[in-house]
Amino acid sequence: MRATRLFFPTLREVPADAELVSHQLLLRGGFIRRLAAGVYSFLPLGWRVLHKVEQIVREEMDRAGAQELLLPTLHPVELWAQSGRSETWGPELIRVSDRAEREYCLGATHEEVMTDLVRAEVRSYRELPLMLYQIQTKFRDEPRPRGGLIRGREFVMKDAYSFDRDYAGLDESFRKMDEAYTRTFRRLGLTVRAVEAEAASMGGTEAKEFVLPSEVGEGRFFSCPSCGYAASEEKADYRLPEARPDEEPQPLKRVETPGMRTIEQVSGFLGVSADRLVKTLIYEGEGQVVAALVRGDRDLNEAKLKAATGIRTLALASEDTIRRVTGAPVGFAGPVGLRGVTLIADEEVRLLSNFVTGGNEADLHLVNVNRDRDFTVARWEHLRFAVAGDLCPNCAGTLSEQAAIELGHIFKLGTYYSASMGANFKDEDGREKPIVMGSYGIGASRIVAAAVEQGHDQNGIIWPLPIAPYQVVVVVINMTDPAQASLAEEIYQGLGRAGVEVLLDDRDERPGVKFKDVDLVGIPLHVVVGKRAGEGQVEVRRRGVEGAELIPAAQAVTWAQETISAELERLA
């Protein structure tokens, strides 16, 4: 491709509304353009990167034995009602009606449609195991689209689904996908980390996220440098230190705390640090009310509470429920004297004595509360989020915390969808059983942005070679010099014949402009044809690597081929 013909409108200015570096550089380099909030066009350079990402993902899915298909975007909303997700997804699901007033939603993910297909077509254990996947545009009405391609409302995903006779089969499918994901990210040139992820709240049994550590990531994970343990913030466990020696229990005191509802207010008012306060959070779901206790300076991890209670739809209780079980307005709940609730407490609370809680009366807190003496806990669980410095659950190390961009997610669903939607098969023993499922996602368009977050400098993007829009750019310093123009053309043609993806910067621009654009766009290998063209010499360099080398022009094609092969082999 010749730069004079390529449609890549670069921008000199940093676009005002783009905060993330990847968003800025993809806009500035002419890879993408915004059409609406969270909705982007891929221009030719961006499309090339996306297509390469898709192709690597496709090859690794095929290698893992998954078969590609293509499911629709328009989903009859009844299917989502069958799984119960038309309700739980709420406004994130984009709904449309057709001219006959039939209701559809736009595919946000495809468990329902896939399960519907398989329940109609798979009859026997002989047809299992089965792995199916697609690469397709998804639609989610995110409340806060962000960072260009990082969190869009219309985005490209690979979603795969496995279908097995039993959990042993699911384990095997999951393992194959795990391997495929590891290979995929390596081949994409991304330094991605696999971390344990929360599964129970979706009805699954095991899950992993593949995340790119990055300051701009919305997710966090905890890891132990000693043993390699790594888990998402929702999943991360920890070990509590040995119990502190209890203080002598002091007499329970009622203290007026007029209008003091938050931890900060009560802590300030009473002069007691937040770690001596205990929060009481009231949840409800499936007709049950649950009160969860955590230390005042900790955050409750709802996923853990759901897993501990087995109530998937658990949500903060209504004001009515809170009034009923506490007898008080919202903001004064405490464990002493609660009625009709299951009391579950974070293990850390067990280490406290003489702490402060709500008093279950308006404007009242209790001081010197002690467990067992003043209230009885039904179950002690790990309910809080991990924090940096927590002890590793597996070894003597301590956990550290990192922000990360989630790029992939693999998930043992079990029979959640097959049971609710009736996707059964007849097993060898003649019995009807629900198919055991897994689901496996990769954010293809998000990877384009994540690759830029991983690889950039002050001058622009540094693409991993396997997904660069072009592998090599030939820059002509002075197009009006016939020696330069013809030598560049010769090298460009030679690279093309050798199967190298090459861009010829044949624009009649100053060298400064060309080098700026070439660095901005981030093509990995540069062949610069300049003053020494007459002597048959060209300069070669790699984007992001200091220094350049003068080589005979006749060797330029070989240099490019060898550099490319070595890099692709390194990432194979």
Add this chain to the structure above:
Amino acid sequence: MRATRLFFPTLREVPADAELVSHQLLLRGGFIRRLAAGVYSFLPLGWRVLHKVEQIVREEMDRAGAQELLLPTLHPVELWAQSGRSETWGPELIRVSDRAEREYCLGATHEEVMTDLVRAEVRSYRELPLMLYQIQTKFRDEPRPRGGLIRGREFVMKDAYSFDRDYAGLDESFRKMDEAYTRTFRRLGLTVRAVEAEAASMGGTEAKEFVLPSEVGEGRFFSCPSCGYAASEEKADYRLPEARPDEEPQPLKRVETPGMRTIEQVSGFLGVSADRLVKTLIYEGEGQVVAALVRGDRDLNEAKLKAATGIRTLALASEDTIRRVTGAPVGFAGPVGLRGVTLIADEEVRLLSNFVTGGNEADLHLVNVNRDRDFTVARWEHLRFAVAGDLCPNCAGTLSEQAAIELGHIFKLGTYYSASMGANFKDEDGREKPIVMGSYGIGASRIVAAAVEQGHDQNGIIWPLPIAPYQVVVVVINMTDPAQASLAEEIYQGLGRAGVEVLLDDRDERPGVKFKDVDLVGIPLHVVVGKRAGEGQVEVRRRGVEGAELIPAAQAVTWAQETISAELERLA
């Protein structure tokens, strides 16, 4: 791929609601499944065919110098308001609102979004010409989805757009696309005909359709076997015979025709054949009212009326307008005494004398009406559709009529979108001018069905080799015979190593079942490993061709390679 692993649920029964052969066979062969009216899933075999179609289209677009990109599906509805099409498309455009109540429509075509992109990014004549394309899912709420993939509500299209400085540039872009389309359809193995198409009603200047002649097609075209003239039904012109000698005008008569409104009713009541009646059709648009006269046995071609009047929004007049201009209820309009209308008549009416028209009074018709004496026509035009047997407009031949499936459409848009949306560039002379545009569509998913309409027999599909899901199938007659199983495996491996796309039918089924499936699925080349496996002999045959040949197994790979090369070369 092994058939024991491939997900291709075949059906023995013809699905009840599938009328077209392509719809039946694609369902029966396990290529597609219906999710909702006009909404289909592509199963692995169907996806492979679609992907191959896309790949050939992509290669020819690239060769023509078009650059691939990917535009969004969610379009802000304001863009469609700017072009005026949010109204003219009506309920065919699927609309959605996001959580902030902003309105979008789902991309039904992308002229607006593409023009929006180009108006923001192209500034100068130096950046032109430019050709951009995408392969993407489109959404149209068709009132009557039909025939599986023939007319869907969610379907895959390639849409390309050209941007030029002037009409000479557009001519050149159009020519390149015309060539690319011709090559594309040849490479797809489809016998497609290019026919002139109507352009003026969309504001364009020239258009061509690429159609596959087929009885099940919804479109029709007219062609002349003598000179090669061919045009879509909307565009087709004709030559009228020399005028018949006029009869002597008879005195005008008023005849009571109580309740007789249709041509059939009036013709029967008066005992006058329909070709001696003249219909008066009242249209309105852009504040004007137009009355169009055509012979009673002819159909008015609205596209021609729009082209003749230059009123693109012309539509049948409201009852109010009809009452106002005729003074009578609907059904009795006639040319004598009409008020406030432009009277345009089909040339064929000029050949009539003493004809019957409506009387512009309830239950009244006029007999022995004569032009010029009884009414005055503002313009004589070709307004009716062509019919088989019409004289060719270009030579002495006569036109014949064929039904056809439209697969592609190329269109000189001119400045329709650029002017309405303000997509200008600065020309060499320093003046701002609207960009001159073309648009070029190919129905990728429709091609999958059209290929089946073209190629099938009573046993199933006969795919063109370039888009067959697999090129070769190796059928093992008896999987329990080790000689057969191992020879088949050897040939399967050999074909795979040779880069041939091969399916191994290793299922433990009766030969009858296997041959039925293999014929149904339509894979072009068959290698049958049977009883003669022990002697190293296999049978080879081509789908759709009578007879088989016994060859040494060692030659099977070469036979396949040579047959494939020859076929691809024939279609190159």
